[in-house]
Amino acid sequence: MSTGQYNYSYIFKYIIIGDMGVGKSCLLHQFTEKKFMADCPHTIGVEFGTRIIEVAGQKIKLQIWDTAGQERFRAVTRSYYRGAAGALMVYDITRRSTYNHLSSWLTDTRTLTNPSTVIFLIGNKCDLEAQRDVTYEEAKQFADENGLMFVEASAKTGQNVEEAFLETARKIYQSIQDGRLDLNAAESGVQHKPSQPGRNTLNNDQQQNRYNKDNCAC
Amino acid sequence: MLGDQNELNVVQSKFSSNELVVAVHTNALLLEQEGWVDNRRILALVKHEFSFALFVILSVNIPPVSFSDLTIERIIPLDECFLCDTEPIPQDYQNIIFNIYYKTLILPFKVEISTESSNFASEVITAKEVKPVEYKDCIFAWLDKYKDLDKIVMDLNEKLGDFPLTRQKNGQGQGISGNRESFLKYQLTLKEPEFTHQQEFTIFIGTWNVNGQPPTALRKWLSCDEEPPDIYAVGFQELDLRKEAFLWNETTREEEWQKAVMEAVHPNAKYRCVALVRLVGIQLVVLINSKHYQHVKNVAIDTVGTGILGKMGNKGGVSVRFELHNTSLCFVNSHLAAHVEEYERRNQDYHDINLRTNFRRHPLAIRDHDQVYWLGDLNYRITDLTTDQVKYYLSKSNLEPVLLADQLNQQRILCRVLQDYQEGDITFIPTYKYDLNSDIFDTSEKARAPAWTDRILWRGKGIYQSAYRSHMEMRISDHKPVSALFKSQISVIDQAKYRKVHEEVLKRMDKLENEFLPQVTIDSTEVTFELVKFREAQYKDIIIANTGQVLAEFEFIRKPNDTSYCKEWLRITPYIGCIKPGEKCDIRFEVNLEQPLEELYDILVLHLSGGKDMFITVSGKCQRSCFTTSISTLCRAPIPLLNLNPDQLQHAETQQSPVLYSVPRELWLLVDHLYRYGLKTKELFELNALNEDIVRIRDWLDWGSLDPISVPIHAVAEALLLFLSYTKDPIIPYHLHDACIAASSNYQSCKQIIVQKLPDLERNVFLYLCMFLQELLKHSNENGSDVKTLATLFGDILLRDPVRNSRPQANRGKASFLYHFLVNDQSCLLIVPNNK
CATH class of the missing domain: 2.60.40.10 (Immunoglobulins)
Known part of the structure; x- marks a missing residue:
């Protein structure tokens, strides 16, 4: 019985954020299923995906939250940032507006996650070279200025998708090794033991609150 | 036994009979950071043979009603890593914290200070003090079975220790993740041919009953072949026949024979010991050519005594198991029951050894291995032939009739023993019983019939026996040693291919994991x-x-x-x-x-x-409605609400337009209707109206109509109550409520609040209503109204709370407040000039 080697020792929580239609769900799908999802519907909510990877001989389970990009959901999706160890911030290289909004996404990420959260910038749809609207160089500069990791990727061809997810994990793992990321901190986004993904911050005490709503003694 | 007997029995029913629930604590609150909604736990101290473990149990009911209420959440063995203490809670003299420590784990439980908790704690501390001779892993082997509980366990990196069991309810990816490892193993087994190839290993198996004699040179037996074997498995029986060995399992012979073996192995190779196991006189050593040693893993041994009381080791079996590359091997050396007629006992011993050998750390049975080599003094004799007949056939080198009379062959044909094992053709004469230091069969008075007591069998794939022989020149014992040489196919992992297949399987599992997410x-x-x-x-x-x-x-x-x-x-x-x-x-x-x-x-x-x-x-x-609009807006609206244009509405709402009515037009319409048609109606404010009538009244008011509405009078009464209940703000502003209630015993004080504190429009509405209610009360003979009922009903509405009925204790004060205005003449108040 060689239990250890097949299990995973860490769980990393990731979030994928960015404007609507930049291909966040397709990136997740490509990463977990190795397939391109054509006609991917808009995400109305927060999709959840998982995959087990290996970093430095350690099995790591990634729990990935793929958020809705629509502006009207922004207030709600903000609550999913908390406790993310990695944030994949995605724009569409063929639509400049999605790039222009990055600073707002970045502000959210910085405000709502902790300082050790690894932020990885992904310029998606790099297979559509002819329709390019954002140059590699300017995005690279933006990433450098803000201390972000960066690749251009394609959820369609799979180019650099694996790399972005894995590199983020490596960076997080490195932070653990360096002691920069405190595993005991409640919001580190890293768990030492497997557990369920779902009970996020949204639903604390809702029973209690439901009760209060009806019986508030002011 | 501690704890309520019923509760203890319920908890006990969760365990098997050899696991005794010593004590339970039924209501311990687990103090966790994250805080489950239900943090109540049952703690159970459970004893098995000489070891204890603490079980943390969730229960649907506290106290538990049936064992099906119980879910084991966590198991903590009381070994050297276990600690516990108590700490007081500041300012709390009812409860105390009972801390459990295990390695890095801390579990604080809040328990009530009581005899139950102090008894429980002292039982745990006592159990912790009862220290077995040493903490061998195996004494906690009984906990292993809980790991597979409901297939919900995901993380069992540690073979022993704290087992956090995931709560079933929260299990993510139910159906796959819990069983992740076994699924992976199974998948890898299916794909084994894809990443392995077969490599031939030579295995030398030797068995010798040495009759308690001291060692002799063994080279002629162990190094009789030209080529050095890759593996040796050498078994002895009756290594030591002295009483000490029998009673205490102590002997110096183990070392002596081991030395003799090491000296006699093939000179053309270097060997390392994989394992040595001994039970009284039954000893088994497995050696491997040093160059293969690195490919040996998961070595485990076990011993099973089948002698007196089924325990003593003068008879029984010892086993060594390990994995060589990707093939699992098991070697069993057994010494089965003696005496000619006892073949059924021998069968029984064989089954006992199979049943009870378990390699605790690697909970496998003998038959779970890819290859099993069974050797030893199996003690089966020759029956149906007389000693003379046997000797006669042997002298003619005619083994066949003797082999037919061999009990082992007979029992195997009947499938009573070693039924799925193979044995090579026996071409050597019986190995028992000889006069010591001779090649002569027993010449003593007993003159036992010769027998092939010493045998080597095997089961599994890819095993080819190239030699099966006895060694006549070894003469110190009344048995001759036997050896067999095997060419065995060992499955060798191609690391590169293995990694690829492993990766593929993992990916598939990941995919399944996603598929098993709730959708x-x-x-x-x-x-x-x-x-x-x-x-x-x-x-x-x-x-x-x-x-x-x-x-x-x-x-x-x-x-x-x-x-x-x-x-x-x-x-x-x-x-x-x-x-x-x-x-x-x-x-x-x-x-x-x-x-x-x-x-x-x-x-x-x-x-x-x-x-x-x-x-x-x-x-x-x-759609806007007068029912939820402020008095101020309604008094400024020149026409019914829904006919207002946006500008008009905005001006009214921002109080830019002038006040046009002293009370809202809608209120006047409702009160006027009641005044005209309802003064003589019984239970005016007590009957529920149809909602459709309320809706008609709403539209009548919001759209405006010159025609009087034709609805039951009770509906209008209810509409009035609704109107007053839903106005944007209560008629008497929230901030005055406490003052009103405080003043409620004194009419003058109440009047002062109304006169001095209430805004003009609200005061108008208040007094207008009071006057209407007084009018109603004048007809109480006909309508049956009662001042206290009305005071209570309207008091609650005019002084409504921000959240309805959140202060039922204030209702009496509100009613008293309003009461004054229903029994005193208010007409003077209407003309009091506004002081503000």
């Missing part, structure tokens, strides 16, 4: 209501379909900064539930507008336990 589809994530009107409920249904492969537990959850999972105008039924795969659930959204809203808008979060969250947007336009 649902919703027929619509947009719930749009048509024009929503006051007191006219609307509902919309959505359908949640479980399209996944596991149970979908859904729940509408609260967004941060919200106080509930939905706004007060919405009701969701059910807001929490569980859908089986392939089934559906209707969710009803019901909106009931009681607020002055322009439009409805909310994003609801529908959470799947262990899975994704979906957003459902609820929206709708609202």
Whole structure:
């Protein structure tokens, strides 16, 4: 019985954020299923995906939250940032507006996650070279200025998708090794033991609150 | 035994009979940071043979009613890593914290200070003190079985120690992740040919009953072949026949024989010892050519005594198991029951050894191995032939009739023993019983018949026996040693290919893991209501379909900064539930507008336990109504509310337009209607109206109509109550409520508040209503009204709380306050000039 080697020792929580239609769900799908999802519907909510990877001989389970990009959901999706160890911030290289909004996404990420959260910038749809609207160089500069990791990727061809997810994990793992990321901190986004993904911050005490709503003694 | 006997019995029923529940504590509160909703736990101290473990148990009922209530959450063995203590809680003299420490784990339990808790704690401490001779892993082997509990265990990196069991309810990816490892193993086994190739290993198996003699040179036996074997498995029986060995399992012979073996192995190779195991006189050593040693893993041994009391080791079996490359090997050396007629006992011994050999750390049975080599003094004799007949055939070198009379061959044909094993053809004469230091069969008085007591058998694939022989020149014992040489196919892993297959399987599992996430589809994530009107409920249904492969537990959850999972105008039924795969659930959204809203808008979060969250947007336009509009606005509105143009409405709302009415027109219409038609009606404010009549009154007021409304008078009465209950602000502002209640015993004080503190319009409304109620009371003979009832009813409405009925204790004060204004003449107040 060689239990250890097949299990995973860490769980990393990731979030994928960015404007609507930049291909966040397709990136997740490509990463977990190795397939391109054509006609991917808009995400109305927060999709959840998982995959087990290996970093430095350690099995790591990634729990990935793929958020809705629509502006009207922004207030709600903000609550999913908390406790993310990695944030994949995605724009569409063929639509400049999605790039222009990055600073707002970045502000959210910085405000709502902790300082050790690894932020990885992904310029998606790099297979559509002819329709390019954002140059590699300017995005690279933006990433450098803000201390972000960066690749251009394609959820369609799979180019650099694996790399972005894995590199983020490596960076997080490195932070653990360096002691920069405190595993005991409640919001580190890293768990030492497997557990369920779902009970996020949204639903604390809702029973209690439901009760209060009806019986508030002011 | 401690704890309530009933509770103890219920908990005991969760365990097997050899696991004794020594003590239970039924109501311990686990203090956790995250805080489960239910943090009550049952603690149970359980004893098995000489070891104890503490079980942390969840229960549906506290105290538990049946063992099915109980779910084991965590198991903590009371070994050297276990510690516990208690600490007081500041300012709390009822409770105490009982801390449990295990390695890095700390479990603080809040328990009530009582005899139950102090007895329980002292039992645990005592159990911790009872220290077995040494903490061998195996004494906690009984806990191993709990690891597979409900297949919900995901993390069992540690073979022993603290086993955190995931709560079933929260298990994510139910069905696959819990069984992740066994699934992986199974998949890898299926794909084994893809990443392995067969390599031939030579295995030398030797067995010798040495009759308690001291060692002799063994080279002629162990190094009789030209080529050095890769593996040696050498078994002895009757290594030491002295009483000490029998009683205490102590002997110096083990070392002596081991030395003799090491000296006699083939000179053309270097060997390392894989394992040495001995039970009294039964010893087995497995050696391997040093160059293969690195490919040996998971070595384990076990011994089973079948002698007197089924325990003593003068008879029984010892085993060594390990994995060489990717093939699992097991060697069993057994010494079975003696005496000619006892073949059934021998069969029984064989079955006992099979049954009881378990390699605790690697809980496998003998037969679970890819290759098993069974050797030893099996003690089967020759029956049906006389000693003379046997000797006669042997002298003619005619072994066949003798072999037919061999009990082992006979019992094997009958499938009573070693039935699925193979044995090579025996071409050597019986190895028992000889006169010592000779090749002569027993010449003593007993003159035992010769027998092939010493045998070597095997089971498994890819095993070819190239030699099976006895060694006549070894003469110190009454047995001759036997040896067999095997060419065995060992499956060798090609690391590169293995990694590839492993990766593939993992990927497949990951994929399955995703597939086993709960999945649902919703027929619509947009719930749009048509024009929503006051007191006219609307509902919309959505359908949640479980399209996944596991149970979908859904729940509408609260967004941060919200106080509930939905706004007060919405009701969701059910807001929490569980859908089986392939089934559906209707969710009803019901909106009931009681607020002055322009439009409805909310994003609801529908959470799947262990899975994704979906957003459902609820929206709708609202129609304004006088019922939820402020007195100030209504008094400024020149025409019915819904006929106002936006500018007019805005001016009225911002108080830019002049006050046109001393009381709202709508209020006047309602009161006037009651005054005209209702003064003689019984139970005027006590009967419920039809909602459709309320709706008609609402439209009559909001749209305006010259025609008097024709609805039952009770509906108008209720509409008046609704009007006063839903005005944007209560008639008497919130900040005056406490003063009103405080003043309620004194009419003058009450009057002062109304006169001095109440805004003009509100005062007008208040006094107008009081005068109407006084009018009503004048007809109490006919309508049966009663001043106290009216004071209570209207007091509660005119001084309504921000959250309805949140202060029932204040109702009496409110009623007393209003009472003064119903029994005293108010006409003087109407003309009092405004002091402000």
